[in-house]
Amino acid sequence: MANREDAGPSWGIFLRSNKYHLYANLTPLWSSRSASSPSSLHWHLDFHVAAAAHAPPDSPDISWITVDDSHFPEHSAQHAFFTLDVFAALTSPKAQDSVIILRLLFPVSAGTPIRSDYIEYRLRDAPAIHAVRSFLTPLAKITEASPSITRNIVSAQNVCDLLRHSLGGLISYGSSPESATQSLTSELDYRLSVPWVAPSPPAQRQRILWIQGRANILSSQQFYLAAQALGITLVVADAPGHWMQDPSSPHAHLREAFVELNIDGDAALAQRIVDAVRAYPERIDGIVTISDARLPHVAKACEVLGLPSEGAEAYKIAGDKGATRRLVESRNGQGESLVLAGAEELEAELQSRGDLLRFPMIVKPCAGWNSDCVAKVSDVAELRAAVCRASERHAASPLGSKGVVVEPYIDGPEVDADFVILDGEVLFCYITDDFPCSGDSSQGGKNSNFMETVMDVPTALPDNEQAILRESLPMTIKQCGFKSGIFHCEARVRGSSVHYRPREDNSILDLHPREIVTQEQPSCYLHEINARPPGYANTISALLAHGVDYYAIRLLLALGYGREEEKQRIRALAQPFRGGKPQYTPAIAVLPPTREGVMGSDDCVVEFLEANPDLKEHVVWTETVKWKGDPVQGPASSELWTVGHVIVASRKGRKVCVEMAHRVREKFDYKLLGEP
Numbered sequence: 001m002a003n004r005e006d007a008g009p010s011w012g013i014f015l016r017s018n019k020y021h022l023y024a025n026l027t028p029l030w031s032s033r034s035a036s037s038p039s040s041l042h043w044h045l046d047f048h049v050a051a052a053a054h055a056p057p058d059s060p061d062i063s064w065i066t067v068d069d070s071h072f073p074e075h076s077a078q079h080a081f082f083t084l085d086v087f088a089a090l091t092s093p094k095a096q097d098s099v100i101i102l103r104l105l106f107p108v109s110a111g112t113p114i115r116s117d118y119i120e121y122r123l124r125d126a127p128a129i130h131a132v133r134s135f136l137t138p139l140a141k142i143t144e145a146s147p148s149i150t151r152n153i154v155s156a157q158n159v160c161d162l163l164r165h166s167l168g169g170l171i172s173y174g175s176s177p178e179s180a181t182q183s184l185t186s187e188l189d190y191r192l193s194v195p196w197v198a199p200s201p202p203a204q205r206q207r208i209l210w211i212q213g214r215a216n217i218l219s220s221q222q223f224y225l226a227a228q229a230l231g232i233t234l235v236v237a238d239a240p241g242h243w244m245q246d247p248s249s250p251h252a253h254l255r256e257a258f259v260e261l262n263i264d265g266d267a268a269l270a271q272r273i274v275d276a277v278r279a280y281p282e283r284i285d286g287i288v289t290i291s292d293a294r295l296p297h298v299a300k301a302c303e304v305l306g307l308p309s310e311g312a313e314a315y316k317i318a319g320d321k322g323a324t325r326r327l328v329e330s331r332n333g334q335g336e337s338l339v340l341a342g343a344e345e346l347e348a349e350l351q352s353r354g355d356l357l358r359f360p361m362i363v364k365p366c367a368g369w370n371s372d373c374v375a376k377v378s379d380v381a382e383l384r385a386a387v388c389r390a391s392e393r394h395a396a397s398p399l400g401s402k403g404v405v406v407e408p409y410i411d412g413p414e415v416d417a418d419f420v421i422l423d424g425e426v427l428f429c430y431i432t433d434d435f436p437c438s439g440d441s442s443q444g445g446k447n448s449n450f451m452e453t454v455m456d457v458p459t460a461l462p463d464n465e466q467a468i469l470r471e472s473l474p475m476t477i478k479q480c481g482f483k484s485g486i487f488h489c490e491a492r493v494r495g496s497s498v499h500y501r502p503r504e505d506n507s508i509l510d511l512h513p514r515e516i517v518t519q520e521q522p523s524c525y526l527h528e529i530n531a532r533p534p535g536y537a538n539t540i541s542a543l544l545a546h547g548v549d550y551y552a553i554r555l556l557l558a559l560g561y562g563r564e565e566e567k568q569r570i571r572a573l574a575q576p577f578r579g580g581k582p583q584y585t586p587a588i589a590v591l592p593p594t595r596e597g598v599m600g601s602d603d604c605v606v607e608f609l610e611a612n613p614d615l616k617e618h619v620v621w622t623e624t625v626k627w628k629g630d631p632v633q634g635p636a637s638s639e640l641w642t643v644g645h646v647i648v649a650s651r652k653g654r655k656v657c658v659e660m661a662h663r664v665r666e667k668f669d670y671k672l673l674g675e676p
Contacts (some may be wrong), residue, residue: 596634
């Protein structure tokens, strides 16, 4: 045997829990104790876990140390890991045919974790990993730990002292100890190669006022979890009766307080926010909203209060589709669109430019979201009707907007492009394909619209067309007046060399090279800039596929990025998994309403997946939008409500993933009240 410094500890743990009727031997693995390379950010200590009898075994080579429930602080992460997680691993059906490996991670250097749950969300959905649990608390300082601390362990107290140095623990399965440890090391290298322990901690715990707390915890949980892990205190401001208001609610611990506030997006909102901040008894360090209609007002309030923010004028331009269209066309010299202050301006434009209009065209309100009231028109009569509808859509709302954009319909692939930008530098870009919707169909129809169908599959556009998007869209973002932020852009590739057509093997639409090559050079046609993270499903998809949490970055941006400590955290959190490759291919299946009524299913998405286990095995996340008792707008409704979202994922590539997404959409159904 090698000397102790190289060989690892000569002790093992006999784990006992009366509560869970758990008895297990944690046998040290000699070859897996130290880091895999000098540049590693952590070193590890591995154990082979096996069910045991009521007493530790006799062994001439290993000194067994008995550790039970009483040795761990109650409700601590260590307690949960060595009881709940180990017990679940031993009783899992996988344990019958696999070895179980427990790995503890230790820091190579001192500092503060950029967020306390980093290893948990970066290792989510990692193959063969049964459990992962962080032992860190927000903003807690980490001290450097040498492998020599594994020596001279002779008591349960020594084991607990050792665990206080640990960053967290993992439990994995494998066909042998060697294969399991090698697989673990590979996954950690892929997912944790980012410098996620910062040398300098934030100066103090900071507090953010969150304007509009979202509809429910299921559509906002990641925001709250990110704030907790970053060590940020949240104060939620929303209308009276919001689900976060009750201090006895199950989620009240996620916020410090609730502030009643009229959050209507009218001209007085900025002043109401200023008054709320000044009236709050504690210091507010930043203000955040992810609501398009409220972004300019929050920015204006920050300007008045001297809090960090991008300029209010930049948010106004980005939130006005007419203003962004003028901005783009002023840059490229084109004038093929109409931007109307109201429907009454259309006739004059038709008289002066009618012969220049090329149908089909797209009509949409200058304000709005979710493709609401967006229409494709094929002649002047349809144009007049669509402009009237779009102008009236938000005229009576707090937005008070009657503006309308009329632009050419671009027959090219549509994409969503998310950017994380800091001081003008693009730190992360995620371009995904937005599959055709009913509005793209040449047949059209009265119920045609631009609600998404399948989205968020990493794009299949050619590299040169992706490069065009990466160059053009940040340029427009900068023209709006932004220096930093998270931006969700929607665009099409004009003159693309690819188009959607059915695959020959399964008839599902997907991108393919055009049979007839167009002479037009590809270019980016911007639809809109959303100066905030994308929708919740898209945000979760980026988190799962790439390990990048938009909400965490947005929170840090709201605290300002003049301090190098915050810039370090932002840069680290914006780094995807090693090589920029997603851990799997994800796709969001949008579940549309197929008929009108009142929802009768308790949870239509979960019930559907339980009834279809062959589809469920491919699902990594779900969101239910319509719950029992909620009104369900039918396909003819002008309100583009979805019933839910499902993210499917495949490690076999795009083809399998797209097939799963379409199968989910085709088979999905729900029950309305009154239906048998």
